[in-house]
Each structure stands twice: as structure tokens, then as C-alpha cells.
Amino acid sequence: MINWKIIACFAIITVMTGACRKNETTPPIKDGNGQPAKPVKRPLGQVTGPAIAKTIGPAGGTLASADHRILLEVPPGTVQTNVQFSIQPVENTLEGSPGKAFRLLPEGVAFTRPVTIRYTPGAEELAGINPEVLFLAYQNKDGYHYLASNTSIDPATHQLSVQTKHFSDWSIVELFELEADTTQVLPGGKAQLQLMWHMGSLLTVDTTDQPIGDLIPYDGHLSKVKWSLASGKGKITPVGGKCSYEAPDEVPAVNPAFVSVSVPITLYDSKRTGLAMLTTPIFTVPDEYVMVSVDGQPLMNLPPNNGESSISMEVDKFYIWAELQQNNFLTILIPGGVTGTGSYPYGEDEKETYIEFVVPGDLDNSWLSYKYDCEDCDQVFSGGHVKITKNGNIGEYVEGEFSVDVWQMGHYAPPKKHLTGKFRVRRTI
Known part of the structure; x- marks a missing residue:
């Protein structure tokens, strides 16, 4: 089931303040129609990276994850002795959550003052989503997730924050x-x-x-x-x-x-x-199309002009070129060609994929499916793949979909865009 959504607006008024509180039980809660809610027990996420740890004492302090996605602010007086705080990335087991998950420790320590958790979503998490509909969520030791209803948001930075007196596994969730x-x-x-x-x-x-x-x-x-x-x-x-x-x-x-x-x-x-x-x-869509979502913003190929299509294709070496709306261009290349359906990762070999996305501008307007993080660093290719779902004969359709991170050409540690898309092109040779 396709879930390509753009959340347009969210009206907000402040009604109450206070620290979020943890529900350790899971009683049946009823919604507006009187139907019982069904809390779901999910597995705790496996560790996916090293922990960042810091000893914080009565004077308070701060601690951020390695990617600075999540930040802890421990005010003075929260703990009475020196305590080791840590942040560790873990698998996000909350299906549908667009964000990462982190295990915050110590768990089970009673804080005398609430700690502030701040989460700054990345561009890939915000793709197609208005951040104002996002909330922080936590998973208790029994495996149940809860929405932290007192989550606030900074409209300028999209940073989510909440105050809590307990630690566990934290992530983000969409309401609808x-x-x-x-x-x-x-x-x-x-x-x-x-x-x-x-x-x-x-x-x-x-x-x-x-x-x-x-x-x-x-x-x-x-x-x-x-x-x-x-x-x-x-x-x-x-x-x-x-x-x-x-x-x-x-x-x-x-x-x-x-x-x-x-x-x-x-x-x-x-x-x-x-x-x-x-x-x-x-x-x-017409008979043939190329559709692309760029950080959640949809684009489509231009209609034919004087009988000339905005899409070109070759199958010897698999090649699709499309002129898109807003003067953007997309190229998908698999040098070794395609003989059937299947998935093709990004790389340099013949059975791997190269993508170029060109945006309007005079300089550095090409975004590629690989990058260099420094002058002497090895080439880094995007994760994801191009998936060919149908490879018809001459006169039939070639169909597929893709997901890719592309980086701006000409920079070390360059900025990034996230692309997803689909295509259907009639094979002529």
C-alpha cells in the first residue's frame, strides 16, 4: 500500500504544561466511539552503534548523540551524586515511525527534576511530512510504546522536545x-x-x-x-x-x-x-511517465512538446532520461543492462546503478548517487536500489521504482537530497 503523503498544516494552541509521565500498565483505553484501543507489545530494538557516555553530577550538564540528532539537558539538582548518562542508537521497532531510535540510560534512576530531551529530525525523516504533526514517543521495559503527549516543537528548527523523569528507548511518531x-x-x-x-x-x-x-x-x-x-x-x-x-x-x-x-x-x-x-x-499519468519525490516534493516528467517525448530510454545499457517539472532532469543508468526483473544497488560495476539529478542553476547543479567525504576518502555510494518490476518485450512496458540519496557534485561532505520515484516507459528496441 503506497503511503506518499504531504502533511499541509496543523493548528496548534497551548492548553497545559507539565512533565510527561510514564504509564507502566496497559489498560484498555476507549476512543471517541467507545471502541477499546489495543496497545501493541513490540520487541526492544537491537543496538546499532556505540554509546556516547558522560558522567554528570549535581551541577547538571548536557549530552548529545554522535550524530547530534538527540540531546539531553540535565538541570542542576537532577541527581545527588555523579551518574553516568549515555545515548545509544538502537533499532526502531515502532513501525511507521519516520525517525531513529535511541536508548537513554540510566533507566530506573529517580531524577529529582525533569530532564529535557530534544530531538532534531533530519531531512530524510521530514520528507513529505510537516514536522508539526510529529511527537516524541518512548518504549517501556515491557515493550509497549507511548506517545509523549506533552511534546513541544520549535517552529523555526523543527526540534521536538519534552521533559521527563524517566529514561528508556525514545523515537518519534506521526499521529495520523x-x-x-x-x-x-x-x-x-x-x-x-x-x-x-x-x-x-x-x-x-x-x-x-x-x-x-x-x-x-x-x-x-x-x-x-x-x-x-x-x-x-x-x-x-x-x-x-x-x-x-x-x-x-x-x-x-x-x-x-x-x-x-x-x-x-x-x-x-x-x-x-x-x-x-x-x-x-x-x-x-499518460501512457509513459517518470515520477520523482525530492525530499517529499513531487515532480513529474513534462508532457510531449510538438510530438517529442520528455523521456528517453535505451535497454542495451539500461538508461532512462527524463525532463521533469520545474526544469529538473533525472538520469538512471545501469551500464550492464537489464535482462529481467530484480534490484540493482548503487555503485560502479556493470550490474550496479548510477543516478544523476540536475536542478536549475549555473554551478554545482548536479546531484549524484555517490560522494567523497574528504580529498583522500574513498567513494561512498548511496544505500537503496533501483528495482525493475517489469521488463517487457519490444512494444511493452519497462516499469520500476527507486530510492536514493544524492549529493551535490563538487563538494567534500556535500549536502544531500533524498529521492524516491517510479517509472513506466514503453520499450521500442
Whole structure:
């Protein structure tokens, strides 16, 4: 199920303040329709990297992870003796979480004052997501995740923060997601959309931090869910937490269309409440297409100009070139060619993939699927792959998808963009 979403806005008002508190039990909590929430026990994450440790005493101090993604601020008087604090990256076992997970220690030590946890999401975590809908979440020793409802956000830096008197495994979570069975339809075709959530208990005031369950269809206050066609052409037919989108009969000049849904949020003892609006793009695609998401922003190939296609392809050495919206260009190259379906990692060998993304500009406008971190460093290739899902004969389609990090050419330790995409091109030779 494709989940390509852009969260457009989130209204926030401050209602209460206070430290987040830990729920050690998992009683059945009821949502707005009286249905019991179902907390899910998940395995604790395995360690994925070395710990960063520091001894902090009564005077207080700070400690940051190696990547500076998470920061601890220990105020004076939090501990009465010298205590070793540590941050260690671990596997994130909270499915659907867009972020990393960290194990904060010591666990089980009673702090006399709350410690502030600050989490700054990276670009890959924010791709397609408005950070204002993100909250910090923690997993207790029994394996249950909870949403830290008192999470606040800095609108300028997108940094999430919360105060707590306990340590455990921490990550981030989205309150809602908007899923579509497809994000590309032929003219006159349909896409089915569904509002989803983890939180069967978001609308209750029974507890402070809500247990996080499976990602399920939203079943809260359905009468208050509002769907709209935010922009573009087409027609929508909403029914509660579901909506059907029907594309226009021809590929429109404005593409994609954006379907939006608004849903109310009420969290007990939270600094954020109000109305969340989630939006997903739906492309009306021609016979052939190349679609790319650049750090969450969707782009599509230009329509034919005077009969000339904006897409070129070769199969001897697998090659796709596309002219995209906003004067961007994409090249995918597998030098050894493709003989069937399969996945091709990024690298230099014949059966590996090279991607170049070109943005408007005079200098350093090429972004490549490899980088050099220093003048004498070895070449570093992106993770991910190009996956060929269909390799038709002449006259049939070649289809596939890809995920790649690309770095700006001409720099050591260069800036990065994250690309995902799909393509369908008719084979002519």
C-alpha cells in the first residue's frame, strides 16, 4: 500500500504544561466511539552503534548523540551524586515511525527534576511530512510504546522536545497517516484513500501518555472528518474516513491533484491540540511517465512538446532520461543492462546503478548517487536500489521504482537530497 503523503498544516494552541509521565500498565483505553484501543507489545530494538557516555553530577550538564540528532539537558539538582548518562542508537521497532531510535540510560534512576530531551529530525525523516504533526514517543521495559503527549516543537528548527523523569528507548511518531492504494492513475481512473492512525485512544482524557497500537483505519469522530480537493482537476467522493478520487478524462496541465483530509485532535495534558490536515498527491499519468519525490516534493516528467517525448530510454545499457517539472532532469543508468526483473544497488560495476539529478542553476547543479567525504576518502555510494518490476518485450512496458540519496557534485561532505520515484516507459528496441 503506497503511503506518499504531504502533511499541509496543523493548528496548534497551548492548553497545559507539565512533565510527561510514564504509564507502566496497559489498560484498555476507549476512543471517541467507545471502541477499546489495543496497545501493541513490540520487541526492544537491537543496538546499532556505540554509546556516547558522560558522567554528570549535581551541577547538571548536557549530552548529545554522535550524530547530534538527540540531546539531553540535565538541570542542576537532577541527581545527588555523579551518574553516568549515555545515548545509544538502537533499532526502531515502532513501525511507521519516520525517525531513529535511541536508548537513554540510566533507566530506573529517580531524577529529582525533569530532564529535557530534544530531538532534531533530519531531512530524510521530514520528507513529505510537516514536522508539526510529529511527537516524541518512548518504549517501556515491557515493550509497549507511548506517545509523549506533552511534546513541544520549535517552529523555526523543527526540534521536538519534552521533559521527563524517566529514561528508556525514545523515537518519534506521526499521529495520523493518509494512505492511497495508488498515487498515479490513467485518465478517468480512480484511487482509493484511507485515513489511518496508531492511536485508538487519542480522543480520551483518561491518561496522559497514550499507548501506540497498530496502524489501523481511523474510527474516531468520523462525522468531523472533512475531505477536499485542495488543488488540481478531478472529483472526490468521501465517506467517513475513506475517499475515492476520480481523475479527469485527459492528463491536465496542472498535475498532480492534491486530496486533503482534516481531522480533529484532542490530547490530554498536551501543548498541542486542534485540527490536522493531511494531503496526498495523485498524478494523472499518460501512457509513459517518470515520477520523482525530492525530499517529499513531487515532480513529474513534462508532457510531449510538438510530438517529442520528455523521456528517453535505451535497454542495451539500461538508461532512462527524463525532463521533469520545474526544469529538473533525472538520469538512471545501469551500464550492464537489464535482462529481467530484480534490484540493482548503487555503485560502479556493470550490474550496479548510477543516478544523476540536475536542478536549475549555473554551478554545482548536479546531484549524484555517490560522494567523497574528504580529498583522500574513498567513494561512498548511496544505500537503496533501483528495482525493475517489469521488463517487457519490444512494444511493452519497462516499469520500476527507486530510492536514493544524492549529493551535490563538487563538494567534500556535500549536502544531500533524498529521492524516491517510479517509472513506466514503453520499450521500442
